[in-house]
Amino acid sequence: MIPRRSCWLILLLNLLNVQSLLDASWWSTVAQLSTALAGHNVKPVCELPGLSPGQAQVCELFKDHMPAVSIGAQNAIQECQRQFTGHRWNCSTHYSTGMLGPIHKMATREAAFTYAILSAGVTHEIGRRCKQGLLTSCGCSDETKPKNVPTDWSWGGCGDNVEYGYKFSRDFIDIREKEHDPKRNHDNGRSLMNRRNNEAGRKILKRHRKPKCKCHGVSGACNMKTCWMQLPSMEQVGKILRNKYDKAIRVQINDRGNLQLLADEATKERKTRALPTDLVFMDDSPDYCRFDRHSGTLGTEGRVCKRGSGGAEGCDSLCCGRGYNTYTQEVKSKCNCKFEWCCKVVCQTCNNVTQVDICK
């Protein structure tokens, strides 16, 4: 009797483990797509375990798009880390478990931010590659001239094709949230939240495009210009989404299976519905202080903090009251660089001794 029970327990634990691995590795899979395409991996490109069946089909049909998906995701994660540098949650990748990209097992506002910026990153990179002529099925933007461009400037050039990027990103990323995957429990609320936040990221990219104008010719006053529509940079997108993150709206799933503002949320904000570009979440965030496999948090142990600072990166806040250790660090760097024609840069080497505070 006792041996049988232990057998079943082990089996159950492994199944649960597989499910959480599959879920958490979704964006890790996206990041691996270009690796597979580069031939560093024997595994067939579109059979990576994190792709859903529908996504695998899209991958087969649009193989030349996959490097853009991968790079767009990587750029998004970099921008995410830049926005949250020094915060307890800093969009870190969980290298020790071999999985890449942020892991969000709970429907927190951090998950909302991550999904939105990843979706925006993919849209951005696809649109940019259309402009550069790197994808066979799309080219320059077809957009007409907006009204705020002076009439005597010409409208032409090659604009970023955000329309195409938007459609592809929506179809490729959201298809996963619509499918019923037998390998995982179907969580309708979480899927709706993910789709909502993905769409917010894409819409923010679309709404913040603006005309880019360039002078041409030997004109002195720059009165000859050609303009086209250009996407915002990922830095700008990160900044906008960061504001949305600070004002994220809590929702819940209602009886009819739709997302709905919480009652107290609606009363407090005096509005009955969220904007299409608002981020939404369903769960409270953990404090991100301790390593917790169950909730997928890394903790702040070993993080570099700033002594005496009152902000998020200050040691009192970042270390969650556990204190910090101070280490002396000697850094060699290049200094007093000079450019010599033609063509090299000559630098001296400087030694700098600094102190680094690290959370206990």
Added chain:
Amino acid sequence: MMLFPVLYILFAFSVTNGYLEDSWAMFSSERPVGPKCVDIPSNLSICNGIEYTQMRLPNILEHETVSEAIHASKDWESLLRLNCHPDTQRFLCSLFAPVCLMQMDRLILPCKSLCMAVKQGCENRMANYGFPWPEMLSCEKFEDDDMCIKPMQPAKPPAGSSTTCTACSQVATYENLVDQFCRSHLVLKAKVIRDSPTHIRVRNGRSLKKGERRRGVSDVEIRLSSESDGSCPCNIPVKNQNEKLLVMASRQPDGKYLANLVLPWQKEKNFKRAIHQFQRLNCQSLGREIRESASRRPHYYEMRRHNTGRYQMF
């Protein structure tokens, strides 16, 4: 009975192994797109002969592709051939095809002193043809520091010698010859005598000015340098006394001539083309013609690339 736990443990381990294997391969994947080095193509003509071979994209003028930089640089080829300053190429090339150094991210900009030197030499001549110094070449945005491209150091002349006369160091490009023609009152194909350190004397010459064809000119004295007491070398490679030169000079307020250009007569294509043009050139409308020809060129940004196919999911 003991066999089952072992099998399940192996299963879990192999799953973990698969993910670890995939994740490590990621580190060799394609890097995010950023500034990059590309070879300077030969049809980026303003940089032909420059001392470096790789340029950085995007460049300082925000051109994102090589073809965009090439297209925009063609407007400036004429300025370069005008030879209005010895550092023109270094300056223009540093903007259109900036030096690319793999080990560092920062842009190598031209020094403000380089920009000002080129502007001082070229601004007036551009203005003659209706082209004010453009905003995109404004010197305000450059700084003099240790990491910028400095003006060329002039070669130190030997003791007791002075620099070559400006008139004797001209280039025989079409643009320069036509420009000098329009600024000169006297344009001759002539045999000359160097009868003093500061002057040449026309021994036997023929005017090339419109309406003055075949008018013989002789015994005209032309000063070589505008500086008083200026004596400067004018080492025209003349094989013998009968070698013919192209001589251009301006009439000064005192009625005397100051040399603008002294070159040996050549059979080279651009030289002959310019000489042939002298008879039909209208100097009053030259500036307007140049501006209009510049405006007629199709602009890079109007050459759109349209969709090659329609987007369809299934």
